[in-house]
Amino acid sequence: AQTVTQSQPEMSVQEAETVTLSCTYDTSESDYYLFWYKQPPSRQMILVIRQEAYKQQNATENRFSVNFQKAAKSFSLKISDSQLGDAAMYFCASQPYGKLTFGQGTILTVHP
Amino acid sequence: EAGVTQFPSHSVIEKGQTVTLRCDPISGHDNLYWYRRVMGKEIKFLLHFVKESKQDESGMPNNRFLAERTGGTYSTLKVQPAELEDSGVYFCASSQRTGSSYNEQFFGPGTRLTVL
Numbered sequence: 001a002q003t004v005t006q007s008q009p010e011m012s013v014q015e016a017e018t019v020t021l022s023c024t025y026d027t028s029e030s031d032y033y034l035f036w037y038k039q040p041p042s043r044q045m046i047l048v049i050r051q052e053a054y055k056q057q058n059a060t061e062n063r064f065s066v067n068f069q070k071a072a073k074s075f076s077l078k079i080s081d082s083q084l085g086d087a088a089m090y091f092c093a094s095q096p097y098g099k100l101t102f103g104q105g106t107i108l109t110v111h112p
Numbered sequence: 113e114a115g116v117t118q119f120p121s122h123s124v125i126e127k128g129q130t131v132t133l134r135c136d137p138i139s140g141h142d143n144l145y146w147y148r149r150v151m152g153k154e155i156k157f158l159l160h161f162v163k164e165s166k167q168d169e170s171g172m173p174n175n176r177f178l179a180e181r182t183g184g185t186y187s188t189l190k191v192q193p194a195e196l197e198d199s200g201v202y203f204c205a206s207s208q209r210t211g212s213s214y215n216e217q218f219f220g221p222g223t224r225l226t227v228l
Contacts, residue, residue, distance in 0.1 A: 004154070033214055044115065045203070045219040052214070091155065098168060099145060100205075100217065102155040 002027050002094050006103035013082045014111050020067075021077045021106050023092030032096040034068065036077045039105075040088040048090070051075065084110050114138065116220035118204050124226045130192040133223045137186070137206030143167075144187050145207075145217060146179060150200040158202075161187060162209065194227045201225070 013019035039045040051059045087110045092103040117136045146158040159169040163184035181187040201222045207215040
């Protein structure tokens with residue numbers, strides 16, 4: 001069974017600063033994917049970044065990067081140079097195949 | 113290209129009534145998923161269609177929930193009779209079906225269901 005845990009219900013950051021959102025997971029699969037999704041208020045959930053478990057190199061997408069620690073089953077998201085538009089609920093998710101297993105979500109507030 | 117759409121955006125019903133939620137996936141996407149987020153908890157998988165066939169329905173909570181995808185296009189999720197604990201946001205997602213083990217899932221805006 002897959003489990004994903006986000007231990008930070010809420011986080012806040014000042015505009016232009018850096019923030020890290022935590023995520024741990026558990027899986028018995030040897031091959032899987034990990035994701036961070038973003039859901040802005042009253043808007044659709046969109047994919048921020050994904051990581052293939054077999055790749056050692058951490059994924060990056062512009063200001064978004066991950067710290068993937070496979071042995072520790074940790075998958076944190078770092079947002080650099082935070083912008084007001086980054087304010088949203090962030091979900092960590094895992095996927096061996098097909099369905100996604102989500103964490104509880106972290107609400108990120110960005111202060112101007 | 114139109115994204116995943118869901119109807120209605122909100123639904124408020126009395127306990128014991130029936131509600132039908134609809135999802136229109138992105139055109140050409142064979143995979144269709146239903147998820148649910150009960151207030152304050154994580155988003156949970158309900159079921160997965162490949163075209164019109166149910167690939168995985170392990171997340172369906174009980175037999176009050178019925179999902180269909182006739183013709184492999186849009187899908188409906190019927191709750192009958194609705195109970196208080198069914199309240200939450202129901203998400204639909206779709207993805208292409210390719211030979212890869214990974215296909216990005218695109219989400220709809222969700223339907224917020226409130227059972228009174």
